[in-house]
Amino acid sequence: MAERADGNGRGAAFALDTKVIGHRGAAAYAPENTLAGLREAGRRGCRWVEIDVRLTRDGVPVLMHDPALERTTSGRGELNTHDAASVARLDAGGWFGESFRDEPPPRLEEALDLLGELGLKVNLEVKPTMGSARAKAEAVGRTLRADRRRREVVRVISSFSEEILEGLRELLPEVPRGLLLRRPEGDWPAALRRLRCASVHLWHGALEPEVIATARREGVKVLAFTVNSPERARELFALGVDAVITDVPDRIAEVAVSQ
Numbered sequence: 159m160a161e162r163a164d165g166n167g168r169g170a171a172f173a174l175d176t177k178v179i180g181h182r183g184a185a186a187y188a189p190e191n192t193l194a195g196l197r198e199a200g201r202r203g204c205r206w207v208e209i210d211v212r213l214t215r216d217g218v219p220v221l222m223h224d225p226a227l228e229r230t231t232s233g234r235g236e237l238n239t240h241d242a243a244s245v246a247r248l249d250a251g252g253w254f255g256e257s258f259r260d261e262p263p264p265r266l267e268e269a270l271d272l273l274g275e276l277g278l279k280v281n282l283e284v285k286p287t288m289g290s291a292r293a294k295a296e297a298v299g300r301t302l303r304a305d306r307r308r309r310e311v312v313r314v315i316s317s318f319s320e321e322i323l324e325g326l327r328e329l330l331p332e333v334p335r336g337l338l339l340r341r342p343e344g345d346w347p348a349a350l351r352r353l354r355c356a357s358v359h360l361w362h363g364a365l366e367p368e369v370i371a372t373a374r375r376e377g378v379k380v381l382a383f384t385v386n387s388p389e390r391a392r393e394l395f396a397l398g399v400d401a402v403i404t405d406v407p408d409r410i411a412e413v414a415v416s417q
């Protein structure tokens with residue numbers, strides 16, 4: 159019989175106590191992956207956020223979605239060719255709005271400390287491109303191991319990279335893992351089992367009823383990204399999706415409560 163993700167064999171239990179997760183903070187309202195964005199998510203009623211993590215050249219985990227700095231910061235080139243000290247001097251808010259100018263890209267530890275103060279939980283996504291999977295798993299593992307309060311803020315670590323999830327399974331077995339998929343291709347149920355994942359996080363357009371049924375049989379939670387239409391969120395909740403990741407958490411919360 160298949161082991162289940164409920165703490166009885168398939169990895170750590172996943173305490174998912176929300177249906178709405180703010181994407182990159184609250185990406186429609188404040189610059190993504192910044193402390194200002196996390197505060198905005200809290201103000202908009204979020205209890206959970208999703209953030210993206212990458213490493214600097216000197217191996218420091220920081221919040222950043224793209225491998226390159228240009229779109230969301232005042233910097234140039236790839237993030238992993240810059241040390242953390244110079245990344246901390248970049249402006250990651252001015253592109254979004256004048257009132258956010260000089261908001262720096264935060265280190266993961268700063269973000270977790272703020273989330274702890276705000277009482278928010280996080281789905282921490284570790285980005286796959288640029289740099290070794292092992293180095294990323296080790297750096298995230300070190301950051302979380304160093305402080306119990308920081309670790310408790312992290313309810314699930316997700317990644318498109320099976321290698322990163324494999325490293326995290328070994329280094330941080332007590333933190334639930336989520337497999338990210340744009341589409342349910344290949345033998346994804348086998349990957350969930352192999353990596354002992356507690357959840358699968360799918361692009362919402364690929365969420366057919368049979369995909370959800372398969373996930374249920376595997377005993378994992380189903381999260382959908384990135385859902386900015388309340389109508390679509392309502393459909394997904396009706397299909398049995400456990401939570402949606404959204405740039406507009408306040409708008410989605412309105413339909414989540416009526417489910």
Ligand code: G3P
Pocket residue numbers: 181208210223283316338359383384403
């Ligand atoms: O974690 C869900 C979602 O954030 C994955 O896509 O590109 O927005 O990080 P992306």
Ligand code: MG
Pocket residue numbers: 208209210283
């Ligand atoms: Mg993400």
